[in-house]
Amino acid sequence: MKKYNVYGIGNALVDIVTEVGDDFLKKHNVEKGLMTLVEEDRQKQLINDINLETSNKQCGGSAANSMIAVSQFGGSSYYSCKVAKDDMGHFYLNDLKKNGVDTFLTKESAPQGITGQCLVMTTPDANRTMNTFLGITATFSKSEVNEAALKDAEYLYMEGYLVPSPDGQEAMKYAKKLAEENGVKVAMTFSDPSMVKYFKPQMEEIVGASVDLLFCNEEEAMLFTDTKTVDEARMELKKAAKKFVITQGANGALVYDGDTFIDIEPYAVNAIDTNGAGDLFAGAFLYAITNGRSYADAGKLASLASSKVVTKFGPRLEWHEAKEVLKSLTA
Numbered sequence: 001m002k003k004y005n006v007y008g009i010g011n012a013l014v015d016i017v018t019e020v021g022d023d024f025l026k027k028h029n030v031e032k033g034l035m036t037l038v039e040e041d042r043q044k045q046l047i048n049d050i051n052l053e054t055s056n057k058q059c060g061g062s063a064a065n066s067m068i069a070v071s072q073f074g075g076s077s078y079y080s081c082k083v084a085k086d087d088m089g090h091f092y093l094n095d096l097k098k099n100g101v102d103t104f105l106t107k108e109s110a111p112q113g114i115t116g117q118c119l120v121m122t123t124p125d126a127n128r129t130m131n132t133f134l135g136i137t138a139t140f141s142k143s144e145v146n147e148a149a150l151k152d153a154e155y156l157y158m159e160g161y162l163v164p165s166p167d168g169q170e171a172m173k174y175a176k177k178l179a180e181e182n183g184v185k186v187a188m189t190f191s192d193p194s195m196v197k198y199f200k201p202q203m204e205e206i207v208g209a210s211v212d213l214l215f216c217n218e219e220e221a222m223l224f225t226d227t228k229t230v231d232e233a234r235m236e237l238k239k240a241a242k243k244f245v246i247t248q249g250a251n252g253a254l255v256y257d258g259d260t261f262i263d264i265e266p267y268a269v270n271a272i273d274t275n276g277a278g279d280l281f282a283g284a285f286l287y288a289i290t291n292g293r294s295y296a297d298a299g300k301l302a303s304l305a306s307s308k309v310v311t312k313f314g315p316r317l318e319w320h321e322a323k324e325v326l327k328s329l330t331a
Contacts, residue, residue, distance in 0.1 A: 005290035007153035010063030012081035018055040043133035059095035063159040069283025071100035072322035084113035141167040142174040160191035187213035214241035257295035264299035267307035276315020
């Protein structure tokens, strides 16, 4: 029996979640609805113009949020990442471990530098816009991949946000190869439409002949497959992934279990912040399929969990909320 349900690799970013209006985005010439990489000075300029006291701060990064979700639902997860020996780095490690995720990093072993930060700006229409200063996580490489922990996992999970970095790409290829050689299934997420739009050749190279499980949203699916409809995209995605999930926001999700397409019904809620919904969906889904659930049941759990997180600010649930979601589907 493997020690970990899921071994994740990805960026380590301290998420700063705040509410802003469209006027704030226009004032600072921020492109709405996308994740944009920025330099440190630009990040400081934006942070100086928000209400930091009312903002929510958490350890984050796309794959980190998913690994925390696996842990919250009762699974076991491990996260390989890179933070610096600074206050934000110490905060990150403490928060990660507090949420039940194993990692090899310690305060003492962290290198000098600046820990990455992601400013998540949520507008009244529940849209999320992210400006990210990667800091030291931009140098994440295969050196940060823990071979022993990866081999002792059922799934490797990789985030698409690593693709812009050549070192990140190398780490993804190395981890995927290591997983395949040791019977560990490979799951990944495209993370954001911009990752597919601007780094499609690199993404195709990492996906390779196929991955075991792919997570994406409708826009990412169509961008990756050069199609104009989700129906066309889902057929083309069969060439890239043995199984996949296409999240569809308020319309639920579409799951392909390798044989059948399964429509996952949405849960009607009043969404105020979509930040982290995809990450939580992936984490809940991975927890479910590594703990004896069918793909249909995994989709239901993930859909319900993500419907809960969009009704609040921040990218993840509280521990008791995760347990309540799990209980409601097993009662």
